[in-house]
Every structure is written in C-alpha cells, then in structure tokens.
Amino acid sequence: MAKNKRDGANRRTGRRSSGPITFFVAVIIVALGLIQLVSTFHAYAINLSELNGLRNQQAQLVEHKRDLENQIRRWDDKAYVTAQARDRLGFVFPDEEAIRVLHPEAVTGSKDKDQAGSKGVRAPRKNSLPWYQEMAYSFAKADQEPTTANGSKGESGPTDSAGPSGSSSPGGSDDSSPSENGGAQ
Numbered sequence: 001m002a003k004n005k006r007d008g009a010n011r012r013t014g015r016r017s018s019g020p021i022t023f024f025v026a027v028i029i030v031a032l033g034l035i036q037l038v039s040t041f042h043a044y045a046i047n048l049s050e051l052n053g054l055r056n057q058q059a060q061l062v063e064h065k066r067d068l069e070n071q072i073r074r075w076d077d078k079a080y081v082t083a084q085a086r087d088r089l090g091f092v093f094p095d096e097e098a099i100r101v102l103h104p105e106a107v108t109g110s111k112d113k114d115q116a117g118s119k120g121v122r123a124p125r126k127n128s129l130p131w132y133q134e135m136a137y138s139f140a141k142a143d144q145e146p147t148t149a150n151g152s153k154g155e156s157g158p159t160d161s162a163g164p165s166g167s168s169s170p171g172g173s174d175d176s177s178p179s180e181n182g183g184a185q
Contacts, residue, residue: 074080085091091099101107129137 090098090100128134
C-alpha cells in the first residue's frame, strides 16, 4: 500500500506541474488568434477605405467626363463657334470694324473681365520682332552693363577694365566688323 500512495502522490505532482504549462500554452494560442483576428480586421478596414476612395474618384471622373462631353457638344453649335472665334481670336464679320482698346483700365477704371480672367491668346503687337530676334535682343540687352541715374555705366570699380571679350571698351564688347570675326555675327 505504501507503494500505491507514492504512485498517487507522483501522479498528483505530475498533474500539478503540467497545469501551468498548459495554461501558458493556451494563453499563447489565444493571443496568436487575437493578433491574427485584429490584423484581419485591420486589413479589411484599410481595403474598405481604399474602396470608398476609389468610388469617390470614379464619381469625380464620371462628372469630369460628362463636363468634357458637354464642352465637345457645344462646339457643334455654330453660334458657339462664332462667339469663341470672336472672343478668343478677335475675328469680325466682313462688314464690321474691329476696335481694340489697348488699356481698358484707363477707360473704365478697372481691368477688363475678359483680359483679367482669361489666359488665352493675346493679340500680336504691331511692332514686334520674330521670336528669335527678340530673344537675341534680350540676350544682348542682358549682357550690357546697367546704367546708373547719372548716366555712367557700372556700379563701381575701375572704368577701363577689360570686358569678357578682352576689349577695353566701356560696354564690354568691341564693335568689330563681321570680317574681323570671321564673318559670324
């Protein structure tokens, strides 16, 4: 009988020692399950918000498409095309005379609504040069030394310093003829 008591005591202590281990294993399993569940709901929430954003974007694109289609349909109307040609390009009918006020703010006291709000095509100036000549003129003007109020060139420093081409003229460039430069201008 003493042997049976010892075996029973060992069984009880064996069960007691396995109790905390199974409890911690169960807690770890439940914690892993909760982490998995939370990450699933998190991914669902992110996907749902992305889906709502895409639906909003789709609605905006459908509205934009509708607006563009309306603008295209407007060009089928001859009256609209005529009005746009008159407003944007300054076209007139053969029996009309075009009058353009150069400074409308001087006449009305405020800027013209069409000129202030539109970024369309401006009427060309009568005395304008081709773009490449205007660009060359701008480069030449930018290379010149600025003049002060009393008419002298430059801000300070010696007046007989050599310019970028090595000449000692006040403008920084020599006025040599094209034959001296090899024919290039």
